[in-house]
Amino acid sequence: MAALVEAERMEREKALVEAQQRVNMLRETVRVMANRQVALMSNKRRLDISTNELTRLSADHCVYESVGRVFLRTPVNALIEKQTAQAESCEAEGTRLSNEKQRVTEQLKKEEAQLREAAETYVAEMNARQRQRQ
Numbered sequence: 001m002a003a004l005v006e007a008e009r010m011e012r013e014k015a016l017v018e019a020q021q022r023v024n025m026l027r028e029t030v031r032v033m034a035n036r037q038v039a040l041m042s043n044k045r046r047l048d049i050s051t052n053e054l055t056r057l058s059a060d061h062c063v064y065e066s067v068g069r070v071f072l073r074t075p076v077n078a079l080i081e082k083q084t085a086q087a088e089s090c091e092a093e094g095t096r097l098s099n100e101k102q103r104v105t106e107q108l109k110k111e112e113a114q115l116r117e118a119a120e121t122y123v124a125e126m127n128a129r130q131r132q133r134q
Contacts, residue, residue: 005129012122019115026108033101037094044090051083 057063057076064071065079 009126012118012125016115016118016122019111019118023108023111023115026104026111029104030101030108033097033104037097037101040090040094040097044087044094047083047087047090051080051087054080054083 054063054076059076061076063074063076063079065074065082
């Protein structure tokens with residue numbers, strides 16, 4: 001009988017540890033997503049600022065685009081279009097990431113609630129068993 005109770009206790013502890021690992025993994029995922037969002041918004045802001053500066057230039061002005069270690073002469077309009085497309089891409093990715101982060105955050109809240117409930121049940125059972133032994 002004692003071996004069965006001990007096996008059950010160990011199984012519950014294992015389930016609690018696994019649930020805690022899932023919660024930690026979800027927290028890390030949310031943190032990574034938040035960092036990625038900040039990077040995307042920073043990149044979008046940089047693109048918007050440089051595009052705004054480029055629109056002030058005349059069409060025949062000489063501009064250079066960095067391609068790795070090399071700078072290539074590029075028409076102003078082509079560079080404006082490229083940066084506008086990149087900014088739109090950043091915004092779309094930011095929106096997608098925001099939705100995904102919201103979904104993962106909701107899942108995290110559910111997992112945390114389940115973990116809290118399981119831990120409270122486990123502690124209550126262990127306290128009850130300890131009282132029975134005394």
